[in-house]
Amino acid sequence: MTVRTAPETPNRSNAVNRRLWGFFAALVATVFPVFAMASNPFQTGATGLSADTLAMLTPLAGIAIMAVGLLALFGRIHWMWLVGSIVGIVLLFGSDQIVTWIRGLFGV
Structure with missing residues (x-):
């Protein structure tokens, strides 16, 4: 049953x-x-990609500063383009340190 x-x-x-x-x-x-x-499974790949990109862009940034400096020297562009380029490159390459510094300021 x-x-x-x-x-x-x-x-x-x-x-x-x-x-x-x-x-x-x-x-x-x-x-x-x-x-x-x-940990995030993509963290290792993202860190490697960031390091490789930084290694490739470092010489290009130096060449760009030289080119913009020469253009400003010969009067083809304004000098503020050179200053802006330098500030942009500093912010681009120093972003990790800047974020760490700001997080330290706020205790995060």
């Missing part, structure tokens, strides 16, 4: 499954904090 039970509705079953998975994820995150603070 088999006993029949009322079938559960799919919505209730899905809600219970979501709650169980949420509870399980919270449990794993509290028991194993290493999983909760795992």
Whole structure:
């Protein structure tokens, strides 16, 4: 003899499954904090790409400053273009240090 039970509705079953998975994820995150603070898998690639881009752009920035300086020297462009170029390159290449400095100011 088999006993029949009322079938559960799919919505209730899905809600219970979501709650169980949420509870399980919270449990794993509290028991194993290493999983909760795992590093981003793209962090290594992004750091490598940033370093490679910096290595390629460094000589180009020097050439650009020389070209803009010569153009300003011969009166083809205003001297503020040279100043703006230098400030832009300083901000571009020093962005990591500037962000670290500002975060240190605000204690973040």
